[in-house]
Amino acid sequence: MIELDRITRGFQVGDQLVQALREVSLNIAAGEFVSIMGPSGSGKSTLLNLLGLLDRPNSGTYRLDGLDVTGLDEVAAATVRREKIGFVFQFFHLVPRLTAAGNVALPLLLAEVAPGERKKRVARLLADVGLSGRADHLPAQLSGGQLQRVAIARAMSMNPSILLADEPTGNLDRATGREVLALLEDLNQRGTTLIVVTHDQEIGARAGRRIVMEDGRVVTDKVS
Amino acid sequence: MTLGDTLSLAWGSLIHQPRRTLLIALAMSIGVGSVVVLTALGEGARRYVLEQFASLGTNLLIVIPGRAETTGGAPGVLSGQTTRDLTLSDADAVTRLRGVARTAPLNVGVAQVSRGSLSREAILLGTTADMLEIRHTHLARGRYLPPGPSDQAAPVCVLGERIRAELFGTDNAIGEWVRIGDRRFRVIGIVTAQGQQMGFNTDETVAIPVAAAQQLFNTESLFRILVEVRGREAVPAVKESVLALLKTRHENDADVTVITQDAVLATFDRILTALTLAVAGIAAISLGVAGVLIMNVMLVSVAQRRSEIGLLKALGAPAASVRLLFLAEAGLISILGAAGGLILGLAASFALGRLYPVLPIAPPLWAVAAAVATALVAGMLFAWLPARRAAKLDAALALARR
Ligand SMILES: Nc1ncnc2c1ncn2[C@@H]1O[C@H](COP(=O)(O)OP(=O)(O)OP(=O)(O)O)[C@@H](O)[C@H]1O
Ligand SMILES: [Mg+2]
Numbered sequence: 001m002i003e004l005d006r007i008t009r010g011f012q013v014g015d016q017l018v019q020a021l022r023e024v025s026l027n028i029a030a031g032e033f034v035s036i037m038g039p040s041g042s043g044k045s046t047l048l049n050l051l052g053l054l055d056r057p058n059s060g061t062y063r064l065d066g067l068d069v070t071g072l073d074e075v076a077a078a079t080v081r082r083e084k085i086g087f088v089f090q091f092f093h094l095v096p097r098l099t100a101a102g103n104v105a106l107p108l109l110l111a112e113v114a115p116g117e118r119k120k121r122v123a124r125l126l127a128d129v130g131l132s133g134r135a136d137h138l139p140a141q142l143s144g145g146q147l148q149r150v151a152i153a154r155a156m157s158m159n160p161s162i163l164l165a166d167e168p169t170g171n172l173d174r175a176t177g178r179e180v181l182a183l184l185e186d187l188n189q190r191g192t193t194l195i196v197v198t199h200d201q202e203i204g205a206r207a208g209r210r211i212v213m214e215d216g217r218v219v220t221d222k223v224s
Numbered sequence: 225m226t227l228g229d230t231l232s233l234a235w236g237s238l239i240h241q242p243r244r245t246l247l248i249a250l251a252m253s254i255g256v257g258s259v260v261v262l263t264a265l266g267e268g269a270r271r272y273v274l275e276q277f278a279s280l281g282t283n284l285l286i287v288i289p290g291r292a293e294t295t296g297g298a299p300g301v302l303s304g305q306t307t308r309d310l311t312l313s314d315a316d317a318v319t320r321l322r323g324v325a326r327t328a329p330l331n332v333g334v335a336q337v338s339r340g341s342l343s344r345e346a347i348l349l350g351t352t353a354d355m356l357e358i359r360h361t362h363l364a365r366g367r368y369l370p371p372g373p374s375d376q377a378a379p380v381c382v383l384g385e386r387i388r389a390e391l392f393g394t395d396n397a398i399g400e401w402v403r404i405g406d407r408r409f410r411v412i413g414i415v416t417a418q419g420q421q422m423g424f425n426t427d428e429t430v431a432i433p434v435a436a437a438q439q440l441f442n443t444e445s446l447f448r449i450l451v452e453v454r455g456r457e458a459v460p461a462v463k464e465s466v467l468a469l470l471k472t473r474h475e476n477d478a479d480v481t482v483i484t485q486d487a488v489l490a491t492f493d494r495i496l497t498a499l500t501l502a503v504a505g506i507a508a509i510s511l512g513v514a515g516v517l518i519m520n521v522m523l524v525s526v527a528q529r530r531s532e533i534g535l536l537k538a539l540g541a542p543a544a545s546v547r548l549l550f551l552a553e554a555g556l557i558s559i560l561g562a563a564g565g566l567i568l569g570l571a572a573s574f575a576l577g578r579l580y581p582v583l584p585i586a587p588p589l590w591a592v593a594a595a596v597a598t599a600l601v602a603g604m605l606f607a608w609l610p611a612r613r614a615a616k617l618d619a620a621l622a623l624a625r626r
Contacts, residue, residue: 045620045624049620052538054537054538054619054620054623055620074542074543075542075543075544078537078540078541078542078543079540079542081537081538081539081540082539082540082541083540087538087539089623091531093531093532093534093535093623095532095535097236097237097240098236106535106536106539107539107540109225109229109233110225110536110539110540110541110545111540112225112226112229154539158540
């Protein structure tokens, strides 16, 4: 479902051009669990941002579900993100003044889902991540693991086909990280394509397909 | 995102920082409030002046001796350039013109009016019987000046209510004698209390036949001739014929000025409306200041909420929705400020109205609407830059950091 063909992305820093991605070509099928590892600065986040249409390549093409999305305009890209892609971040990025339920409802708000339907879906999503009792809690009243579970519920609220997670356990202790990963694996079992960037060898090893990047290139790509 | 959801999201962010929101709204309120109060005052003054003039009747011509200067606005009398006197026979001639319903010559002066040991200074109006109709004067008792040739100096007078009260108290005044200057006059009527009219208080005037007044003041000339025209449409035509007539009577010298009530009204209306607009404009500047405040605060807010904005974009909000969200915040603050300003302004107008009961103080609807609209437009306009900055934010960059 994801086809990258010779994707290049460079950043102009002062008078120097930093090549974050060098001709990356990659195909990912629906339902895969892919881990991306590699040293800091190797271009993992840049790749994930491109996959999530938050960024555009300088050259190369990106096809999503058979559709060329490389040159989509801003509004069309937003629509694709809303309907097909879920994000999970290292720093959770919950809106501090909104309750857990309010945060989970945000994508539904953006998609103009009717309030009644919204409420039902939010309740189910929170139940799925085991936080039914925390619906009215503000982020400040939740633990790191709980915050990330709320963020996952939010990412899944539009039932996206792809879930992109950039170091989802980077801010959690090992035990909590395992719980969160179990939750993500569970979603993958149910059919969501899961792409996780991580520094954690244990997590990386659990993925069905393990990609290692170095200096903007894919250096290993193993399927077990 | 629906408009309702956008507004409720914006509202949530506003009440999350109540002090910040209240301060900006207060700044907006002061601007809106001062526009409302100042226009209320200006409009009060305008209506007050117009009412004064309207009480004289609108199909009235006023003939003034002296030529109106073409350069300055003031008629000759005011600049002391009277060339030829207006006389009683001028007035009689005007009366016979087509389209003239009635005329009243007018002499004005100040004289001592006394009865026995009681004495008082009063404004003396020398005029004729027709003045009653022309100035819409109401009689409390007795009659007005007797009709008849204007050159008859009958020793009779009509007292204003205040003069009567001071000279006669509870005594009967009709038929009694008073002394005005060095002559004696019999009181034949009392004018009801009417308050201010065209600069002087009718209650404090004494009317006597114009011929008597001219003897008393030792003059042949008139101060004014008031001409009531039959129907308002005829006013311009009659004005022309009055000018033509007086020109021939004054040896082909156009040395009088005829002003129409409408023209005077219109001039005052223009001046006072301009004044009201000017003060409203000055007050509106404070709305601009409030707008700058909104811009500053919103810029800070956009910088503080970078990750929230990035998140919204990652979740699928197009730039337009993000922009709308910030504009909605500014709009809501402005509405809050406008509402507060209206309450502030109306309360202050009410208080001023209590303080100065003669002025009909009420903010005009257009000013209220304009103040509120300006507040909203200023709020949105100054929020445009911050909102645009938010909409253009690079989501990937904003989300990379905490
Ligand atoms: N917006 C940007 N402007 C300039 N340079 C950038 C930008 N984003 C990334 N880079 C550069 O591109 C390279 C790849 O960055 P990227 O964030 O993808 O690395 P990463 O593999 O995610 O590293 P980490 O493990 O530290 O998160 C780095 O050299 C980085 O400095
Ligand atoms: Mg990274």
